[in-house]
Amino acid sequence: MWHGRFTKDTAKTVQDFTQSLDIDWRMYEADIQGSIAHVRMLGKTGILKPEESAKIEAGLLKVLDEIREGKFTPSESLEDVHMNIEARLTEIEPLGAKLHTARSRNDQVATTTRLYLRTRLQALSDDLRGLLSVLVSNAERHIDIIVPGYTHMQQAQPVSMGHYWLSWFEAFYRDSQRLKFALSSLNECPLGAGALAGSTLPIDRFMTSEILGFDRPTRNSLDTVANRDYMTDYHYFASVFMIHVSRLCNDLINWNTQEFGFIVLPDEFCTGSSMMPQKKNPDVLELARGKAGQVIGNMLDLMITLKGLPMTYNRDLQEDKRGLWASLDTVEAVVKIIAELLSKVDVDGELALAGLEKGYSLATDVAEYLVMKGVPFREAHAKVGKLVGWCIAEGLAFSDLTIEQWKEHIPEADPAMMGILSARESVNRRNVYGGTGFAQVRRQIEEAKGRM
Ligand code: ARG
Secondary structure (H helix, E strand, C coil), rough: CCCCCCCCCCCHHHHHCCCCCHHHHHHHHHHHHHHHHHHHHHHHCCCCCCHHHHHHHHHHHHHEEEEEHCCCCCCCHCCCCHHHHHHHHHHHHHHHHHCCCCCHHHHHHHHHHHHHHHHHHHHHHHHHHHHHHHHHHHHHHCCCCCCEECCCEEEEEEEEEHHHHHHHHHHHHHHHHHHHHHHHHHCCCCCCCCCCCCCCCCCCHHHHHHHHHCCECCCHHHHHHCHHHHHHHHHHHHHHHHHHHHHHHHHHHHHHCCCCCCCCCCHHHHHCCCCCCCEEEHHHHHHHHHHHHHHHHHHHHHHHHHCCCCCCHHHHHHHHHHHHHHHHEEEHHHEEEEEHHHHEEEECCHHHHHHHHHCCCHHHHHHHHHCCCCCCCCHHHHHHHHHHHHHHHHHCCHHHCHHHHHHHHHCCHHHHHHHCHHHHHHHCCCCCCCCCCCCHHHHHHHHHHCCC
């Protein structure tokens, strides 16, 4: 088919090496959608007769039915999804030979891929909203539970577990904004850019763009067939999202250990060991963390492919989809399973609090109390630090100390100070905008709901 200048068929080895059918066949629906828009435009602009256009459209719909019913098997000898569909169309409807008027596979492949990606990203965007809403309901569910907040993996200050869940809401909310950007950057219509320079025929690029629901036709035909930014934008979203997932999973894996122990994972999201009967392993979390590397790798894969390419289309660009599909599949699966797991996570508040009380996470609270009594912060910091050192040596917690012992080390200490020495008070008093104070967390919850 379409031999033209060639006197010999492409060698079988070359067909095998150059085909992209195994990768691009999944876009058949988007490809037919793009072709229908194109052929309608050809009919409306008088490039084809209206009845020719209608017959080609009917033929395309027939091919779509055949594919859906499993009656049409594409062939790798026809290279890709685009040529397979056009060839089958022309078998059914000889007018199919007019479909490719004013079109190249270079603008076609870009159109098909953008349409396909748009559908997948719209679904992903809904799933991501699902994850955000789980985080908000977890924040409501756990607002009163106090857990240690960590820096350097050392107990730092007590925080509301609601505050913790909302920290991930913020990260994933930014991801949703990046996804939105990826969706808007792909939403321009390549059709009519042709092979690279447009067409001599009186096509209407605005018409095809509108039929396909794009915001506008792309603005420069050379850029159109060279551009894969709409993929790198997705990859960047996906990579940052997976970095966030990976860090979240890492926390939950740690907090689910016997050593921390204050996170309870749902049984149905864990697996046992083939040897050790006591094990309940957080495999889902570990795998989500583990998959982040591939997603970042897929972004680099495409960027490295792109960096050496001259304007405009080069066949290297056919290598753009394998990693894209892999990342789409991974991110979709991860968003869903992590949302479900999070909706079932429980927190053992008593254990978390017990762990906190053994530590000195109220040290900053004491120093700030002294500041309110006029002690310079650096001085207060040093005094409380010294007391912590003494307590460690004596094997005492803050809660073990009498007011006399406090005064011995810190003369400014007073009985009222004893009232602030609880994790709950500590959280409650961090009542600054964005802080962990209960009132602030409640406000954050309302604000998060508004943003969704
Ligand atoms: N199979 C090709 C791809 O996916 C289609 C475009 C081919 N264009 C060309 N000039 N050979 O990129």
